[in-house]
Amino acid sequence: MKNNRRPVGKTIMILAIIFFYLPIVFMIVFSFNDSRSLTNFTGFSLRWYEKMWNDSEMMESLYTTIVIAVLATVISTIVGTISAIGLSKSRKIVQDVVLQINDFPIMNPEIVTAIGLMLFFITLGVERGFMTMLLAHIAFCIPYVILSVMPKIRSLDPNLADAAMDLGATPWQALTKVIVPQIKVGIFSGALIAFTMSFDDFIISYFVTGRGVKNLSIMVYTMSKRVNPSINAISTLVVLFITLVLVAANVIPIIKAKKLGLKPGQLPGQEGRRV
Amino acid sequence: MKRFSQLAVPYIVWAVIMLLLPMLLIVLYAFTDTGNEILTFRFTLDNFIKFFTDPDFLLVLWRSIKIAFKTTVICVLLGYPIAYFIAFSSDKVRNILILAITLPTWINMLVRTYAWIGLLSDGGIFQQILGIFGLGDTELLYTEGAVLIGMVYNFIPFMILQINTSLSKMDRSLADASHDLGADGIQTFLRVTLPLSLPGVVSGISLVFLPAVSSFSIPKLLGGGQFFLIGNVIENQFITVGEWNFGSSISLIMALIMMATMYLIRKLDAYSSGGRKERD
Numbered sequence: 001m002k003n004n005r006r007p008v009g010k011t012i013m014i015l016a017i018i019f020f021y022l023p024i025v026f027m028i029v030f031s032f033n034d035s036r037s038l039t040n041f042t043g044f045s046l047r048w049y050e051k052m053w054n055d056s057e058m059m060e061s062l063y064t065t066i067v068i069a070v071l072a073t074v075i076s077t078i079v080g081t082i083s084a085i086g087l088s089k090s091r092k093i094v095q096d097v098v099l100q101i102n103d104f105p106i107m108n109p110e111i112v113t114a115i116g117l118m119l120f121f122i123t124l125g126v127e128r129g130f131m132t133m134l135l136a137h138i139a140f141c142i143p144y145v146i147l148s149v150m151p152k153i154r155s156l157d158p159n160l161a162d163a164a165m166d167l168g169a170t171p172w173q174a175l176t177k178v179i180v181p182q183i184k185v186g187i188f189s190g191a192l193i194a195f196t197m198s199f200d201d202f203i204i205s206y207f208v209t210g211r212g213v214k215n216l217s218i219m220v221y222t223m224s225k226r227v228n229p230s231i232n233a234i235s236t237l238v239v240l241f242i243t244l245v246l247v248a249a250n251v252i253p254i255i256k257a258k259k260l261g262l263k264p265g266q267l268p269g270q271e272g273r274r275v
Numbered sequence: 276m277k278r279f280s281q282l283a284v285p286y287i288v289w290a291v292i293m294l295l296l297p298m299l300l301i302v303l304y305a306f307t308d309t310g311n312e313i314l315t316f317r318f319t320l321d322n323f324i325k326f327f328t329d330p331d332f333l334l335v336l337w338r339s340i341k342i343a344f345k346t347t348v349i350c351v352l353l354g355y356p357i358a359y360f361i362a363f364s365s366d367k368v369r370n371i372l373i374l375a376i377t378l379p380t381w382i383n384m385l386v387r388t389y390a391w392i393g394l395l396s397d398g399g400i401f402q403q404i405l406g407i408f409g410l411g412d413t414e415l416l417y418t419e420g421a422v423l424i425g426m427v428y429n430f431i432p433f434m435i436l437q438i439n440t441s442l443s444k445m446d447r448s449l450a451d452a453s454h455d456l457g458a459d460g461i462q463t464f465l466r467v468t469l470p471l472s473l474p475g476v477v478s479g480i481s482l483v484f485l486p487a488v489s490s491f492s493i494p495k496l497l498g499g500g501q502f503f504l505i506g507n508v509i510e511n512q513f514i515t516v517g518e519w520n521f522g523s524s525i526s527l528i529m530a531l532i533m534m535a536t537m538y539l540i541r542k543l544d545a546y547s548s549g550g551r552k553e554r555d
Contacts, residue, residue, distance in 0.1 A: 020432075022400075083285070087283045089282075101294050115297075115301060115523065115526050116298050116301050119523065135293070142289075200383045216386075232390075235386040242382050
C-alpha cells in the first residue's frame, strides 16, 4: 500500500477527518442525551426528539424548509433546463449577457444577493413571507441549474434538433425525446445542487422572510441563544436526510451504470457545491 | 434551430427583474436618503460619510478583514497538506477522501456551526483536553478563537478541493523528471509541484476570503454578539434598525472591497499561471 509509506500525511488526514466529523458526531450523540447538558452525557433517551416533535415552531420550520426546497427544485430545474436550451440557440451576445447576469447569485456574496432581493420586495411593497422566500429560492437556484445543464448542451451536436424535426418530430418531441435525454446527467446534478442549496439556505431566506415564516436555518439561528438540545435532535434528522439524499444520488447512477455495463460518470456528490 | 431561442425569453425577463434589478436597487438605496418611496428619493453621500467618519464602523470593517485574512492563511496552511495527501493517493482512496471532505459541506451550515457551541462551551471536550495541560479554565466559546475555528471549519473544504483539483491535474512525469535530474524531494516540491498548484491555491483563497469577510452567522453563534463583524452591522441595519439606505451603502462598500480583492487575486492568478488562463 502506498499510504503506508506516508505516515505524516496519514496522520494529518486522520486529524482532518476527526476535525470534520467531530461536531457532527458530537451533535448526534448529544441529541440522545438524557439531560440538558451539552457537555456531559448522562444517559440515553429520546426526550429531545419527543420535545422536537411537540414543538410546533420546529416542526413548522421543517415543513417550510422541505416544501420550499421541493418547489424551488422542481420549478428551477424545469425553467433552468428550458432556458439553458433556449440560450444555447440564442445569439452569442444575448447568451453572454444573460449568463453574466446569471452568475450574480453565484459570484456575489450571499448577503449582497439577500439584501438586493429584500430591497426589491420592500420597494414593490410586497409583504414578506412564504411567497417571497420561495421566489428568492427560485431566483438563486435557476443559475445553478443553468450552469450545470449548459456544458451538456454545448457538447451536443447543434443539428440534433433539426435532424429530429427533418425526420418528422414536432419541436416539442425534438425537445423532450431527443435533447432532454441527452442532457439528463446535467439536469440531474443541477436539480441536486438546487435542492441542497435551497434546503441549506440561511442568509437569503433570513432577509426575504417575514410574518414569522422560518426555515430550519433561521430557526437554529434565532434559537441558538439558549441551550436547546432539541436543535441537536432536529439537526440529526437533517444530517440523516441529506446523507440519504446524497447516498441515493451517488448509488443510483452506479447501479444504473452497472446494469448497462458502463463505467459510472462523475458522481454528483463529488463536484463540490461552489462553482 | 432558431425558434428554440424563444425559450430563453421568459428567463431573460426574469433575470433582469430578479437578479439585475436588485443589484441596482442596492446602489440606488446607498446613494439616497431615507424614505422608501421610490419617487421621492434624494441623492446624497451622507451614508458613506457616516460610515467613514465613525471609528466604530471602521474598526468593525478592519476586524472583519483581519479575521478573514487569518482564516484564509490557516486554510492554506492546513488545507495544502491535506489536499496534497489526497491528490497523491490511489484513485480509490482519493475518491473516498474527496467524498469525506465534501459530505459535511452539504449539511446545513448553521447546524454544523451550532454543533461547535457544545464542543467549545465551558466543560466541553476542548476545555477538558486543555485541562490536561493545566489550561482547563481557558474561555473558548464567545472568543475570536471560536469564530476563527468556525470559519476555518466551514470554509476549508473549498480550499482543499481547489488545491486538490490543480494537484490532480498536474503531470506526474514532471516530478519524476525533476527527480531524474537530481532534485531531492524538497526541491521538487518547491520548484515543480508548488508552482503548478498555485492556481488552485489562488482560487481557493477567493472561495475562503470572500464568504469569511461577509459572514455574520458564525460570529453571532460562536462570538456570542461580542464579536461584531461587518456582516453583523449590515444585518443589524436591515433587520433591527431598518436603516436600509445606510445598510445598502455598507453593503456596497463591502462589495467594492471584495471586488478589489478578487481583482488582486485574479492578477495573482494570471501571474502565477504565467498568463495561461484556465478559468474565466
